[in-house]
Amino acid sequence: MAVTIMVEIKGLSKTFRGGFRALDNVSLRFAQGEMVALIGASGSGKSTLLRHISGLMAADSSGGTISIDGKSVQKDGQVDRNIRAVRANVGFVFQQFNLVGRLPVLTNVLTGGLSRMPLWRSCFKLFTAEEKALGLEALARVGISDHAYKRASAISGGQQQRAAIARTIVQKARVVLADEPIASLDPESARRVMQTLADVNQRDKSTVIVSLHQVDVALRFCPRTVALHKGRVVYDGPSSALTEAMLRDLYGSEAEDILGGSNSLTRPAAAVPTPFDSIPAMAVAA
Numbered sequence: 021m022a023v024t025i026m027v028e029i030k031g032l033s034k035t036f037r038g039g040f041r042a043l044d045n046v047s048l049r050f051a052q053g054e055m056v057a058l059i060g061a062s063g064s065g066k067s068t069l070l071r072h073i074s075g076l077m078a079a080d081s082s083g084g085t086i087s088i089d090g091k092s093v094q095k096d097g098q099v100d101r102n103i104r105a106v107r108a109n110v111g112f113v114f115q116q117f118n119l120v121g122r123l124p125v126l127t128n129v130l131t132g133g134l135s136r137m138p139l140w141r142s143c144f145k146l147f148t149a150e151e152k153a154l155g156l157e158a159l160a161r162v163g164i165s166d167h168a169y170k171r172a173s174a175i176s177g178g179q180q181q182r183a184a185i186a187r188t189i190v191q192k193a194r195v196v197l198a199d200e201p202i203a204s205l206d207p208e209s210a211r212r213v214m215q216t217l218a219d220v221n222q223r224d225k226s227t228v229i230v231s232l233h234q235v236d237v238a239l240r241f242c243p244r245t246v247a248l249h250k251g252r253v254v255y256d257g258p259s260s261a262l263t264e265a266m267l268r269d270l271y272g273s274e275a276e277d278i279l280g281g282s283n284s285l286t287r288p289a290a291a292v293p294t295p296f297d298s299i300p301a302m303a304v305a306a
């Protein structure tokens with residue numbers, strides 16, 4: 021069966037003012053229906069990469085490109101003029117829930133469809149009965165329909181995060197970018213949020229790219245992992261092939277915090293631990 025490439029990144033670099041290189045010649049492809057974890061130590065470039073994929077940030081003008089579903093997001097350091105149309109297919113889930121706290125949960129969820137709505141209706145947030153039904157259905161799918169009419173600020177962090185995912189369902193997002201969506205959640209809420217993302221991935225065949233600090237969660241929910249180290253892709257392959265030695269190299273001084281002493285995720289280490297700096301990124305199959 022032919023694989024549809026949903027997100028394609030070629031030769032992307034980002035140098036911040038002052039000369040700090042946060043992304044270094046990143047090339048990646050994500051197929052339709054993949055669920056991929058983005059891991060790496062603090063400051064390795066995970067959020068920066070997700071911001072570039074969404075077109076919120078422009079890369080260096082050194083020739084890098086990003087496209088989503090064949091449409092340009094950015095090229096040579098310029099975000100595409102039609103980025104709004106591209107973003108209509110991209111859902112975002114951020115660590116800080118990014119809901120409007122004073123608005124009802126349902127209204128927040130329905131704003132996912134705004135980009136497909138006539139401007140006058142979206143300005144006044146006028147939703148049809150059919151749209152509301154879709155919103156309620158999405159909330160039921162993520163298990164929080166009881167909270168539809170509460171203010172978003174009145175529900176828990178995990179519920180807000182599931183509302184943010186419901187918004188991507190209403191949006192019919194073909195690509196969902198989640199930047200540390202479980203960083204501020206307790207383990208049970210985190211599990212539910214990850215299960216909800218996995219459901220969106222499996223049922224809707226959306227491509228989900230999720231940055232995570234919790235490597236055990238990455239291994240449990242994401243068949244593929246991309247690891248960044250100082251802005252470079254140092255691993256791209258099956259999550260199941262990551263070894264404890266690789267992860268310890270990746271996280272350096274953070275390894276103890278991230279992996280713990282006898283962590284359940286860790287499998288036997290590779291016979292010869294290989295420093296990440298010397299591992300070429302695995303090619304992604306076409």
Ligand SMILES: Nc1ncnc2c1ncn2[C@@H]1O[C@H](COP(=O)(O)OP(=O)(O)OP(=O)(O)O)[C@@H](O)[C@H]1O
Pocket residue numbers: 036037040042060061062063064065066067068069
């Ligand atoms: N606007 C900016 N200006 C200058 N440097 C920046 C800017 N944004 C990010 N950086 C730097 O780029 C590097 C990558 O940051 P990024 O937030 O992408 O890392 P991360 O892997 O998401 O880290 P964390 O897991 O801690 O969120 C960091 O060293 C950060 O300080």
